[in-house]
Amino acid sequence: MADSIEDVIHKKLLELLRIYLIIGGMPAALEEYLSSNDLMNCLRIQTALLQTYRSDFGKYAKISQHKYLQKVFDTAPRMVGQRIKYSNIDTDTRSRDLKNALNLLALAGIVKPIYLTKASGLPLGAQIDEQKFKLNFLDVGLMQNSCGLQGRLSVEEDFMQINAGAVAEQFVGQELAAYSDKHQQGSIYFWAREKRGSMAEVDYVINIGSNILPVEVKSGKEGKLKSLRMFIDEKKSKLGIRFSRDRLSYYDKILSIPLYMVEQMPRLAGSLTR
Known part of the structure; x- marks a missing residue:
């Protein structure tokens, strides 16, 4: 499997992925890039889209709630990949007010809570702890824009390291949600x-x-997958999946998939778990 993609193609696909992480998937930003190839114009469109979302708070919340929505909306992109503690959003605001704001943004599809699951059986959602969760933002392009990461994404060779890996984690999370079973919503x-x-x-x-x-x-390399292997051993999983910049490979129950092939994950993993 590791030799299935020529190195030159692999590098080109990684570069295209880098561009996608900057642009994201919002139609207006994508259309601008495809027509002009101008990343700065795309970033301006993203900034305008973020402001539009802020302006729309009045459609689903009372005026008194707007300041809480604003706090969560502005903080959420910077907290991707982290456990959410309301005190980290704003120490001066009651947790209840921030929780209500987060729930409203989740209902609007702007943020997506990722809950802790015991993963001891199906459905996974039946074993969650609603007090322990992380967040994904609406779109990876809007996320990196809100965090001001576009400059680093443009120049750093290993974009997996940017913001402690949060951009890559956001990308994988939104793709997993998009390609998940429709019954799981x-x-x-x-x-x-x-x-x-x-x-x-x-x-x-x-x-x-x-x-x-x-x-x-x-x-990191295979040797740094301690948690993945611990899960495999404890839950008797047939394999674990690692997304990275590396080429496609399978060894010792670890399916390593390049980030640009995330859409193919169900097919690849399915072929190994039959």
Whole structure:
């Protein structure tokens, strides 16, 4: 499998992915890039779209709630990949007010909560802890714009490292939600073991048919997949999935998929779990 894509094509696809991480998938930004090839114009469109979302708060919230929506909306992109604590959003605002604002943004499709699941059986959503969650933002392009990461995305060779890997994690999360089973309504989850001396966390947990599989978004080498292997051993999973900049490979129960092939993950994992 590792030799299935020529190196030159692999590098070209990674470069196209880098551009997508900057532009994102919002139609107006994509159309601008395809017609003008001008990234600065795309960034201006993204900024205008973010302001439009702020202006639309009045459509689904009272005026008294706008300031809380604003706080969550502005903070959420910077907290992708992190456990959410309301005190990290604003120490001076009651958790209840921030929770209500977050729920409104989730209902509007602007943020997507990623809940902790025990992952001991299906459905994954039946075993969640609603008090422990992370967030994904609406779109990876809007996320990086809000965080001011476009400059680093343009020049840094390893975009997996940017913002502690949050951009890549956001991208994988929104893709997993987009390609998930329609009956799951785009729900995605993560898993953690919180035992003293044996801590572990995997970025996402998915199911392919009846198989529950752990997913990590990593820039490191195979030896740094301790949490992934811990999940495989504890849950008796057939394999684990690693998204990275590396080429496609499968070894010792780890399916390593290049980020640009995330859409192919159900097919690839399905072929190995039959």
